[in-house]
Amino acid sequence: MPNSVSNLAENICQALEGAIGPASDHSCLFRPQFPATAWTYIKDCLDSGWVSSVGQYVDDFETKLAEYTGAPNAIAVVNGTAALQVCFHLAGVSHDDEVLMPALTFVATANAARHQNAHPHFIDIDQNHLGMCPEALEHRLAKIAVRKNGITLNRETDRRLAAVCPMHCLGFPCDLDALASICEEYDLPMVEDAAESLGSTYKGVHTGRHGLLSAISFNGNKVLTTGGGGAILTDNSDLAQRAKHLTRAAKLSHDWESLHDEVAWNYRMPNINAAMGVAQLEVLDELLENKSKLHDKYNQHFASIEELRLVQSPAWGRSNHWLNCIILEDDDIRLRDQILTVLNDAGYQSAPLWLPMHRLPMYTHCSRGDLPNTESIHRRSISIPSASTLAGHSAQDLLG
Numbered sequence: 001m002p003n004s005v006s007n008l009a010e011n012i013c014q015a016l017e018g019a020i021g022p023a024s025d026h027s028c029l030f031r032p033q034f035p036a037t038a039w040t041y042i043k044d045c046l047d048s049g050w051v052s053s054v055g056q057y058v059d060d061f062e063t064k065l066a067e068y069t070g071a072p073n074a075i076a077v078v079n080g081t082a083a084l085q086v087c088f089h090l091a092g093v094s095h096d097d098e099v100l101m102p103a104l105t106f107v108a109t110a111n112a113a114r115h116q117n118a119h120p121h122f123i124d125i126d127q128n129h130l131g132m133c134p135e136a137l138e139h140r141l142a143k144i145a146v147r148k149n150g151i152t153l154n155r156e157t158d159r160r161l162a163a164v165c166p167m168h169c170l171g172f173p174c175d176l177d178a179l180a181s182i183c184e185e186y187d188l189p190m191v192e193d194a195a196e197s198l199g200s201t202y203k204g205v206h207t208g209r210h211g212l213l214s215a216i217s218f219n220g221n222k223v224l225t226t227g228g229g230g231a232i233l234t235d236n237s238d239l240a241q242r243a244k245h246l247t248r249a250a251k252l253s254h255d256w257e258s259l260h261d262e263v264a265w266n267y268r269m270p271n272i273n274a275a276m277g278v279a280q281l282e283v284l285d286e287l288l289e290n291k292s293k294l295h296d297k298y299n300q301h302f303a304s305i306e307e308l309r310l311v312q313s314p315a316w317g318r319s320n321h322w323l324n325c326i327i328l329e330d331d332d333i334r335l336r337d338q339i340l341t342v343l344n345d346a347g348y349q350s351a352p353l354w355l356p357m358h359r360l361p362m363y364t365h366c367s368r369g370d371l372p373n374t375e376s377i378h379r380r381s382i383s384i385p386s387a388s389t390l391a392g393h394s395a396q397d398l399l400g
């Protein structure tokens with residue numbers, strides 16, 4: 001390893017140690033924190049027998065989630081991927097359509113479109129906030145979009161462009177107003193993949209409140225976890241009702257008869273998972289405060305390293321700081337990998353951001369714009385330990 005590389009790797013290790021102390025089993029990318037009430041609520045499910053698809057915690061969780069985000073409607077489902085699929089369905093995405101989405105995202109964004117038998121169409125990201133770049137979207141649409149009989153088509157594939165799906169990468173809100181005005185210009189609905197960004201805001205309003213529909217994830221690595229889970233947010237009460245109906249086997253209410261009026265999914269969140277969610281929602285502000293403190297500590301300790309920058313909240317919003325990520329100045333994937341080796345060997349769990357979607361075997365043939373930022377960020381990004389327990393407050397301090 002050249003001297004300059006090992007010096008940089010050592011500086012990064014020192015910054016990590018300065019911010020979060022010596023490596024321990026907490027120096028991992030994610031680690032959930034549960035308040036004592038989680039035990040009480042889950043025990044209540046076990047004691048009462050209401051562990052599955054019926055129970056008070058699901059309703060409570062939906063109500064509290066709506067209150068927290070300000071969304072008029074929240075529908076709890078089994079995971080974020082299912083949430084996003086239902087959002088696409090309700091936005092009208094169907095067979096052989098295309099959904100425009102960032103090329104740098106977790107694979108679920110693309111999978112959810114494919115589950116609707118639609119095709120992802122990849123757009124470049126912004127170098128700073130890592131979300132979909134409005135100029136890249138505009139540029140791509142100017143090149144390929146054509147209006148025919150009231151629908152927007154991709155002239156290269158002759159497929160209908162059905163929706164735009166921005167994703168708030170690592171919790172950093174992307175430029176929703178700019179994206180929304182492009183969507184309006186091309187008459188495309190916007191569905192937000194807000195899987196990572198519960199608690200993040202754009203111009204003071206929670207992410208997930210700006211699209212026609214949006215999806216949140218409560219997977220084990222997210223800021224709030226229900227073990228596995230997700231939610232759909234929407235301001236539109238008709239769509240909310242449809243979402244609820246379709247994720248609950250299209251069951252009609254009746255005192256004893258089992259009536260269903262269309263083909264639907266069993267995507268409802270089980271009560272026992274919702275119980276965990278209610279407990280975490282009650283302390284979400286404290287959990288996010290920990291995340292924010294951790295981000296401040298990293299800012300302090302990484303500021304003097306010129307060969308990299310820590311990803312920051314954009315001017316228009318506030319991140320929930322789900323995951324802290326450094327971007328190396330030097331665009332050389334070998335440097336990234338050498339540093340990743342040193343950090344992981346030292347016990348600081350670190351990983352690059354996702355392999356861009358168009359490099360995954362099932363998505364290589366999808367339509368896409370030019371992706372220079374996506375490619376470059378992938379070669380230069382290193383996510384660093386972001387467990388909320390690392391901010392110096394134990395679960396007991398904060399939640400006890």
Ligand SMILES: *Cc1c(COP(=O)(O)O)cnc(C)c1O
Pocket residue numbers: 079080081082105106108109167193195196216217218219229230
């Ligand atoms: C986590 C995540 C999802 C999917 O959530 P699951 O609950 O794991 O299905 C979707 N999109 C993004 C960007 C995510 O990070």
